[in-house]
Amino acid sequence: MKTIYDIAKKVGVSPATVSRVLNNGPVKSSTKEKVLKIIEKENFIPDNRAVFLKKTTNQKIGCIIPDVINPIYSYAVKVIHDYLWERAYHLILGNSYGKIEEEKNILQMFERERVSGVLIGTCEGEDDSTLVPVFKRMIGYGIKIVLVGKKNYGLKVDTISVNNISGTYKMTKYLIKAGRKKVGFIAGDKNLRATKERLAGYIKALKEKGIPVDREVVICEGDYKMDYGKKWAKELKGKVDAIVCGNDLMAIGAMKTIEESGLRIPDDIAVCGFDDIYLASLVKPSLTTVHQPIEKICKIACERLMGWIEGRIKKAEEIIVEPEIIVRESA
Amino acid sequence: MKTIYDIAKKVGVSPATVSRVLNNGPVKSSTKEKVLKIIEKENFIPDNRAVFLKKTTNQKIGCIIPDVINPIYSYAVKVIHDYLWERAYHLILGNSYGKIEEEKNILQMFERERVSGVLIGTCEGEDDSTLVPVFKRMIGYGIKIVLVGKKNYGLKVDTISVNNISGTYKMTKYLIKAGRKKVGFIAGDKNLRATKERLAGYIKALKEKGIPVDREVVICEGDYKMDYGKKWAKELKGKVDAIVCGNDLMAIGAMKTIEESGLRIPDDIAVCGFDDIYLASLVKPSLTTVHQPIEKICKIACERLMGWIEGRIKKAEEIIVEPEIIVRESA
DNA sequence: GTCATTTTTGAAATCAGTTTCATAAATTAT
DNA sequence: ATAATTTATGAAACTGATTTCAAAAATGAC
Secondary structure: OOOHHHHHHHHOOOHHHHHHHHOOOOOOHHHHHHHHHHHHHHOOOOOHHHHHHOOOOOOEEEEEEOOOOOHHHHHHHHHHHHHHHHOOOEEEEEEOOOOHHHHHHHHHHHHHHOOOEEEEOOOOOHHHHHHHHHHHHHHHOOOEEEEEOOOOOOOOOEEEEEOHHHHHHHHHHHHHHOOOOOEEEEOOOOOOHHHHHHHHHHHHHHHHOOOOOOHHHEEOOOOOOHHHHHHHHHHHOOOOOEEEEOOHHHHHHHHHHHHHOOOOOOOOOEEEEEEOOHHHHOOOOOOEEEEOOHHHHHHHHHHHHHHHHOOOOOOOOEEEEOOEEEOOOOO | OOOHHHHHHHHOOOHHHHHHHHOOOOOOHHHHHHHHHHHHHOOOOOOHHHHHHOOOOOOEEEEEEOOOOOHHHHHHHHHHHHHHHHOOOEEEEEEOOOOHHHHHHHHHHHHHHOOOEEEEOOOOOHHHHHHHHHHHHHHHOOOEEEEEOOOOOOOOOEEEEEOHHHHHHHHHHHHHHOOOOOEEEEOOOOOOHHHHHHHHHHHHHHHHOOOOOOHHHEEOOOOOOHHHHHHHHHHHOOOOOEEEEOOHHHHHHHHHHHHHOOOOOOOOOEEEEEEOOHHHHOOOOOOEEEEOOHHHHHHHHHHHHHHHHOOOOOOOOEEEEOOEEEOOOOO
């Protein structure tokens, strides 16, 4: 392997000088040229492991999401990747698949790597509090953390969330205003905070209009995947004239089932989702949904993280982003 | 920061002993317990930068794809991530957006990181030969390379590709057999090898049936994204009764345009794609397409890469995977 | 041409681990 | 109980860079 020492020897200078050339330090221009020529000729590329051993940052950001396959997360990865790459930071990716143990393992890997910062975009579940000691340890190692969609548990850590309550609240209100008499709700995994909040928004809208909540048409099970939308739509068929879904994938699944059963969307049943993945405008009928401003959220998250890493930011914030409903054909 | 020296001092042993505990080396069990207790108490996590400085591998794999947003690549990322994670390897991700300069920059970053291996899944373009010196340099640094969908340019490097020619060949043959009289082709960026090969398959099928190739209905422009499908479908309308598209996204775009213009799919025009992204079975009508066995390709790629890294594999291979056509509703 | 100042440079320490080699301690054999 | 062998441990070298400190060289002032 080539090292800075080999280069130094070949040029006839000290390793320190080579290092200075590599880092634009003060070197006589004639010396610099000689060194650069040999570096070029020898195809020398410095070893980041050694470079960053002595520095406090290492230009790496760890990012955990539940699953890249979900378009909303692949879009998030893209935005984050591009933001980081522009600033010469690199992205290490971890998929947790919603498992808290996996999340902890990935975080530990990030710690070993001594990443400069971590972006966590996994959903908050019931046993999230077990992450607190891990977060504390990471903070002890100087790793900056920004949480998207999680609580900070009293830690000095930024959190960024979409206002789930107002999302489903607006959507449900819209459906009632449009004349829907019985609005059902396919919520998703009841252990997740997003589920609880989205449910709360739905209930809030009903209560405001004096409509009683019928537990028969509120389903809090499933994993936010398409198949559960299919399954529960069958359950709700005939009982409702509108369905609010916890996310777009379940909504699209629900639409499939409903159409197969011969009912028309939106005439017989209105269906709407949450997220606004790009699929939402592609399916037919196109999906009315709550738009999560993912790009905005990711950029804020990245900016906050950079602020922490560069020492510009010293006070944790709780940032909440307002979602808007996008009315298309399905409701 | 805590180090192995702090732990050693606290326990009353040498750093070497702590290192041995960390690596399951030969240590008396009573000593081991004492050390582990302090490690636990002090929340000590070793620093991978130092760990891997002295080792030849560093448990990191760099992966370049054009764009995570494209479902076919996000699926690839998922498969690769899972394979690596199971083997305690970590994934550094780079999106090149089809730009060769970006690709080189990302590769140089991987070199600085001294990744154990690199998986490149970007499409082969005209100026791909300029990558050769970069590959050579990487090989010089002991970095193993596996190329998906590229040529090896005479280097001792594995390549894995789907048989593009036979994919469009089978598809075009199927359309002709189904009675289509005039089959158009929306190919995508003509600089990419995939484009040329898929076009070749289409032409081969026509020639075999004695049908002349009409350049009027063969369009070799665009970027494999949905909007180009929309654009070129307009162009082909009225001239053809079937369209083969270079990928699913363009096919879905084409379907949109065609339906908006009042024509029925597949009755008036058949549309088919290439890739078989999960969207293909969701759109309506569902898309007839050439199935790329992405999971299989990624697993082979990972296995080969691991083989090289672990020294099991010493001879480069050119692996070609056969695609199958999946007949759905659109053709 | 001499002295003061500024610019370049190199030796050595440092980062946080692993590994080799030699020694000390514990076992086993006689 | 002693010698031979095995096991456990520590000192020091090593990984590949950066950085500090001091010395050497170059420049500027007079």
